[in-house]
Amino acid sequence: MRLILFVSAWLFCLGAAQASTSTPAPSTTTRLDHILLWGRSIDQVTSVMAVKLGFQVRPGRDPGGVANRYIRFSDSSFIELLGTTRPNPTFDPGMKEDQQALKGGPGSRSFGFRTSSLDDIHRSLQVLHYAVTPFFSGPDSSKPGWRLFAFDHAPLSSNTFFIDYAADYAPDQFDPSNADDHRVTREHPNGVRELTSIWLVSGDAEADRQQLEKMGFGHAVPVKLPAVGAKGFCVPVGPTALLTLQPDGAGLAQQVMASGGPRILGVSFAVNDLERAQRWVERGYERKLATYRGLSGESVLAPTQDDLGLSIEFHAMPSSSTPCPATSL
Incomplete structure (x- = not known):
């Protein structure tokens, strides 16, 4: 299952148990990771990003009539593009809420923090009485991929989540067996x-x-x-x-x-x-x-x-x- 299916649904999941820890982990262990960007359709947003702006857009998947594609950068950050591919697509709750707020138009309301201190931050936010969700992980395979948690109620004016990736998670991280592909997919005509x-x-x-x-x-x-x-x-x-x-x-x-x-x-x-x-x-x-x-x-x-x-x-x-x-x- 694609990352967005987990992220958008978990923005509305129910609470997490309280735990004890110290103050929030230093922000030096964390960086901005990616945004979720809706287009009027997946082809429309792909065309704008590639033709008008000069980004290289990579393929994704299309379950339920909501497709995603990726724009990856050399600093490991990326943009996830989203768009519908058929009438009456299957939206999960997060997608539906985004689409209602965006009135079916283009835009972005969700972004992620990447952190190597995911467990520490999760405990810290619980102590501060933030309604954080449990951890979720993906993709559905025996190989480690990513873990994240979100919030029952967005603390910021846009939805957010915290995520971390396994060191050998090839789709988002360096794959030692395919260094050339990793480099080429992060080179963009616009520089x-x-x-x-x-x-x-x-x-x-x-x-x-x-x-x-x-x-x-x-x-x-x-x-x-x-x-x-x-x-x-x-x-x-x-x-x-x-x-x-x-x-x-x-x-x-x-x-x-x-x-x-x-x-x-x-x-x-x-x-x-x-x-x-x-x-x-x-x-x-x-x-x-x-x-x-x-x-x-x-x-x-x-x-x-x-x-x-x-x-x-x-x-x-x-x-x-x-x-x-x-x-x-």
């Missing part, structure tokens, strides 16, 4: 190398920041994103950053909140050659795009809201290993 940040938008960025701090992800930095008309906080999550944002006057963030409510507003990627990525997007969308100074340096914003229900930002490879700036205010 993307790394997932650097996920942007959450809601009506209360401070509430998300407080929840993240309670969960063990502190050191938030106040930020503004004039390119999308948003302000809030940059929260470091290992080598990646989670932005908790709210509208800041007129702009894209305000439009998204007015039309669809809280969700993932955007995703940032580091590229080898920003001019190459910019040219690819300009050809795909048949328009000129201006660069700007973003949180990660020189950046360009692809005009993807209508196609994908979120924004995609490309920026040059960062010169600093710090995921959040000292300040952008």
Whole structure:
């Protein structure tokens, strides 16, 4: 069974027993792993990602009329694409809730943290009285794959889960018997190398920041994103950053909140050659795009809201290993 079938269902599973442990595990053991991105159909979202944006899209499966495909990166992160392939597909509860919130359109409302401290974080969150689910694992085979847990009630404005992978889980990790395939499937025509940040938008960025701090992800930095008309906080999550944002006057963030409510507003990627990525997007969308100074340096914003229900930002490879700036205010 595909990962999404487990993740989306477990976002609504029932509670976990209490346990005792210390404070939450340090965020240095954790990073952002992937988002679940719905298209109007699987072919539509695949075409946008591949033709207009220059990503390499890998095959997935199609049980019950809901197909998935993958875009994998050299830092081990990825995007899971989702879309229906027939009328009246079989939705599990999580899929149904996402589709209702997205009104059947494109967009993303769920993302995952990857951690090597899965058990410690699970115990810590129980002590803090978060309604976490039991552990679930997959795929259905005798070989170790992945384990995850989610929440009965989402603590953030978008749904989230924590996941870890077995060291030899080939679909998401390095397979020593096929190094060339592992490398080639993570090389993209647009030059993307790394997932650097996920942007959450809601009506209360401070509430998300407080929840993240309670969960063990502190050191938030106040930020503004004039390119999308948003302000809030940059929260470091290992080598990646989670932005908790709210509208800041007129702009894209305000439009998204007015039309669809809280969700993932955007995703940032580091590229080898920003001019190459910019040219690819300009050809795909048949328009000129201006660069700007973003949180990660020189950046360009692809005009993807209508196609994908979120924004995609490309920026040059960062010169600093710090995921959040000292300040952008």
